[in-house]
Amino acid sequence: MSHGVRNLLLSIRDLLVSAGPLAILGVALIIGAYWWLKPTPPKSVILATGPDQSAYEEFGKRYLDALAADGIQVTLLHSEGSAANLELLRQGKADLAFVQGGTAELEPRDRDSLVSLGSLFVEPIWLFYRTDSAKRLARQDRLDGLHQLRGMKVNVGSPGSGLPRLMEKLLDANHIAAGELTLTQERQTPATVAFLDGKLDAVVFASAPESLMVQMLLQTPGIQLMSFAQNEAYSRRFPFLTPVTLPRGVVDLARNIPPRDVRLVASTTSLLAREDTHPALLTLFAQNALTIHGSAGWFNRAREFPSTLHAELPIAKEADRAINEPMPVMQRYLPFWIANLIERMWLIFGILIAFMLPLSRIVPPLYQFRVRSRVFRWYGRLREIEDEFEQGGSDPRALQQQLDRIEAQVEKINVPLSYADELYALRNHILLVRRKLDRTGASSATAPATPGA
Incomplete structure (x- = not known):
């Protein structure tokens, strides 16, 4: 591995170690925010x-x-x-x-x-009745009020639909006693079959016009849709009802279905x-x-x-x-x-950025400390050698050997180019101490022998 690549990898390692704790903290906060907010919906x-x-x-x-x-x-x-x-x-x-x-x-x-x-959407109340039943029981071809249902057998929807409760309010408003007509609460499909077979005189739906049953009955011969002539009055008596009109021909323009405007009352579905x-x-x-x-x-x-x-x-x-x-x-x-x-x-990202930015200021000093510490920690040992030399009593050759070991270790230090001046300064200081030791060693070697030795 080349010296340049080794320096690059070493710098990256120092940067990761310096910024790593902050990065781990940021990731942990993001994971915590994700767990708390649950931004991804269930499938x-x-x-x-x-x-x-x-x-x-x-x-x-x-x-x-x-x-x-x-x-x-x-x-x-x-x-x-x-x-x-x-x-x-x-x-x-x-x-x-x-x-x-x-x-x-x-x-x-x-x-x-x-x-x-x-x-x-709005759901009108569709009251379908058989034409033959209207003629037989109400003595009329067309019905336009609930009071004309007396004597008929009417299905007002299944209990779970809520329609029986609504029809009870409307029948009560028309002063129709419970015994004046026969009410059944069958499901929509069996009630429609019974109605078409003549076993029921009328059926009531509360449904949007997209209902297949509604569209089928609107086009069935012998079946008519009752018009609520008093639909405005119903809307004033019952706030949840709205007067609507089924326009002439809206079901089938060519066949003119319905043949006239039909007034209805409708509630809104949410x-x-x-x-x-x-x-x-x-x-x-x-x-x-x-x-x-x-x-x-x-x-x-x-x-x-x-x-x-x-x-x-x-x-x-x-x-x-x-x-x-x-x-x-x-x-x-x-x-x-x-x-x-x-x-x-x-918003969480914004809060994290505002929180992490001040903390990120400690990364450059921490990175600088890590790089410079590889150089400066040898100054302590160099100072010890110099102090031992100045105090005397130490063998200069032993100090030279210690200095050689320090110099060998310093030769292996790699720092980014921006910090190379400090590495070379350490090498110069080692050289200065070595020269001092060398001068002392030379002086000892040339000193005259003591008389009588």
């Missing part, structure tokens, strides 16, 4: 949806596909509906869930344990999450909600949803930022996991 998440063929299930599949692009596996947990979803969140069996306003009773503890990612759900997951769901729910629909204009207005629970700050603010610059050009890591760690 799987559970989303509670709803019954088979419901709008909740359809939207859940869209989130599943959207988050798969970022390496997140979304597990869809089917349930009976909104009320069941809320209970799944409370029990910790789901991380996120679709919950419809007004169909589930919120508890005081929910405001501390749950957050909202905003309102996603995406709720547990408060301890990873913030990066909340950001991903909120950002994808802009794409999934941002287009125009039967009851809303483009970019009207998702919305952070009129939320029943606190809005997660990640959702508020994703919905109401432009996408962060880094997420436009970097993969989400890299951008998320930088965004969540940049």
Whole structure:
């Protein structure tokens, strides 16, 4: 190995030893911050949806596909509906869930344990009835009020959907006693089959128009959709309801379905999450909600949803930022996991830099001390030899041998070029001491012999 390479490696070793403790401290702090912040989201998440063929299930599949692009596996947990979803969140069996306003009773503890990612879409109350049943029982071709349901057999949804509770409020507001009609609480699919077979006179859904059942029934001959003629009054009586209108021909323009404007009442569905759900997951769901729910629909204009207005629970700050603010610059050009890591760690990096900069000032003096100590530690031994010589009583030849050993060791010292002057100064000082010893030795050799010796 050449002398230059050996000097370089030695300098690197000194630098590593001098800066090593500080570097280890910095790495330990970064690892600790990473463990504490957990910037990388988990690779799987559970989303509670709803019954088979419901709008909740359809939207859940869209989130599943959207988050798969970022390496997140979304597990869809089917349930009976909104009320069941809320209970799944409370029990910790789901991380996120679709919950419809007004169909589930919120508890005081929910405001501390749950957050909202905003309102996603409206869910009208679809009350489908058979035309023959309306003629036979109500003596009318078309129905426009709940009071006309007296004497009918009506399915008001499964208990877990929360719809029976909502319909109970609406029927009570219309002064319809429990015995004036027959209510059943079957699941959506078997209820629809019974309805089409004539075993039920009417069925009630609370669902977005994307529901396959809704779209099928809207186009089924002999089935009509009840118009809530008093939808404005319903919205004043019940704050969680909104009056909406299903425009004429919006289902099928060529077939003119529906043949007239239909007034409906609708509640808003939100995406709720547990408060301890990873913030990066909340950001991903909120950002994808802009794409999934941002287009125009039967009851809303483009970019009207998702919305952070009129939320029943606190809005997660990640959702508020994703919905109401432009996408962060880094997420436009970097993969989400890299951008998320930088965004969540940049403050920690700033704090670490502010903390480490003052400490880094000790590295140059420590490095200088290590290099110079290889030279200066020989000065102590050189001084001892010189002191022994001046005090007398020591054999000059023994001192010369010690000096030879020191000089041999000094010849092996390697220092950076910036410190070479100190190494050569040590060699000069060794030479000075040697000359002093040599002069004394020469004087002893030429001194005249003592008489009588």
